Amino acid sequence: MNDSRPTAPPRIVVVGGGNAGLSVAGRLHRARAGEVTVIEPRERHVFAPLQSHIAGGAARASEAVRPQADVTPAGVTWLRDEVFTVDADARRVHLVSGGALDYDQLVVCAGMRLAWEQVPGLPEAMAAPTGISNYDYDLAAKASPVLRDLRGGTVVFTQPPEPASCGAAAQKPMYLACDWWRAVGVRDDIRVVFVCPDPVPFGIPAIDRELQRKLDEYGIEVRYSRELRSVDATAGMLVIGHGDAEETLSYDVLHAVPPQRAPEWIAGSGLAASDDPHGFVDVDPETFQHVRHPEIWSVGDAASVATRRSGGAIRQQAKALVKNMKAVQGGRAPSATYNGYSVVPFTVSRGTVVFAEFDREGRLQPTVPFWRSLYRERRLSWIADRRVLPWVYWHLILRGLA
Numbered sequence: 001m002n003d004s005r006p007t008a009p010p011r012i013v014v015v016g017g018g019n020a021g022l023s024v025a026g027r028l029h030r031a032r033a034g035e036v037t038v039i040e041p042r043e044r045h046v047f048a049p050l051q052s053h054i055a056g057g058a059a060r061a062s063e064a065v066r067p068q069a070d071v072t073p074a075g076v077t078w079l080r081d082e083v084f085t086v087d088a089d090a091r092r093v094h095l096v097s098g099g100a101l102d103y104d105q106l107v108v109c110a111g112m113r114l115a116w117e118q119v120p121g122l123p124e125a126m127a128a129p130t131g132i133s134n135y136d137y138d139l140a141a142k143a144s145p146v147l148r149d150l151r152g153g154t155v156v157f158t159q160p161p162e163p164a165s166c167g168a169a170a171q172k173p174m175y176l177a178c179d180w181w182r183a184v185g186v187r188d189d190i191r192v193v194f195v196c197p198d199p200v201p202f203g204i205p206a207i208d209r210e211l212q213r214k215l216d217e218y219g220i221e222v223r224y225s226r227e228l229r230s231v232d233a234t235a236g237m238l239v240i241g242h243g244d245a246e247e248t249l250s251y252d253v254l255h256a257v258p259p260q261r262a263p264e265w266i267a268g269s270g271l272a273a274s275d276d277p278h279g280f281v282d283v284d285p286e287t288f289q290h291v292r293h294p295e296i297w298s299v300g301d302a303a304s305v306a307t308r309r310s311g312g313a314i315r316q317q318a319k320a321l322v323k324n325m326k327a328v329q330g331g332r333a334p335s336a337t338y339n340g341y342s343v344v345p346f347t348v349s350r351g352t353v354v355f356a357e358f359d360r361e362g363r364l365q366p367t368v369p370f371w372r373s374l375y376r377e378r379r380l381s382w383i384a385d386r387r388v389l390p391w392v393y394w395h396l397i398l399r400g401l402a
Helices: 019-030 050-055 122-127 137-149 167-183 205-218 264-268 311-329 379-395
Strands: 011-015 035-039 044-046 065-067 077-079 083-087 092-095 100-102 105-108 153-158 190-195 221-223 227-232 237-242 245-250 253-255 296-298 342-347 353-358
Touching: 011 019, 019 035, 019 105, 019 311, 050 137, 050 167, 083 264, 105 311, 122 227, 137 167, 137 253, 153 167, 153 245, 167 190, 167 205, 167 253, 167 342, 205 342, 205 353, 296 311, 311 342, 342 379, 353 379
Parallel strands: 011 035, 011 105, 035 077, 105 296, 153 190, 153 253, 190 221
Antiparallel strands: 044 065, 083 092, 092 100, 227 237, 237 245, 342 353
């Protein structure tokens, strides 16, 4: 006698309710891949790219935030909790609240953790009136009046070493602030120092030429191949260095972006490679399937994607992941691949953007085919980045529609 009882739909758990988590969850629900639950502790969802515009005084803080409940895709369950650990053998997620959630497929979109504590004195510096950053919503809102009202002194901007979540975005408020100070006639009274961990502004020659031109135009002092090592907020001093070489700088305002790493529970759950000091989910960077646990997947900043991490990279990653999970559910091998496409829109003035699109080999990958010079500073790119993308993000990307 045949059993005609309906088969329970697959239980899909998505860890993280940010850009990656919600876009994957929306696509999985639309693909009817199973019952989708998103684990996310925060009640406030922030569109991170706008934080640079907020810090630079080119956007209101309210534009970048919405309630998490409002942006969770229809048909997807939001569980307001936090992951403590994952038992991959039992296919179970243990939660900070003490509960647990079983899964058939797990997608880790946990993002990266801002490791402020790795730089001595940096947390205290950010708590001071002169400490700001575009990598934190509250610090970005704090940055806007600090940079807007400054009329003299020294401002130091630091960029974090890789791996980082769109680490070069640290440059954006610097260009916006310089453009503003020039417009109000005080640029010559402000010393601007940019601390860059690399020997070039970005690492792709065509983009480097565009950015170096803006650095020269604004008269920004650059300390290449240097990283922030310590800060003394009381004295208004910081130390930068590389190897045995160190330099001490005084500052009136410090715009800092901290080192970053994957959440510690990923490595603690055995989901990272044993030799990965940053603890990213050990997935195939082309298919996003875990190399040891085929029912586990990961995209976004928490995944070992072998390319520069950025919010703009997630769209292609999410599309490939959903196709591959559906293939596996159907008994087929994953076939959709990701070429490492990523994008960093550098806001280099209050009305122009250098639009860097590239693959994991560092080759330019313009969205508009054959428009090889699309990366150059343009007003059109600013319109796309500042006006079009936020609408697309809130209304399409987070719903798995784009």
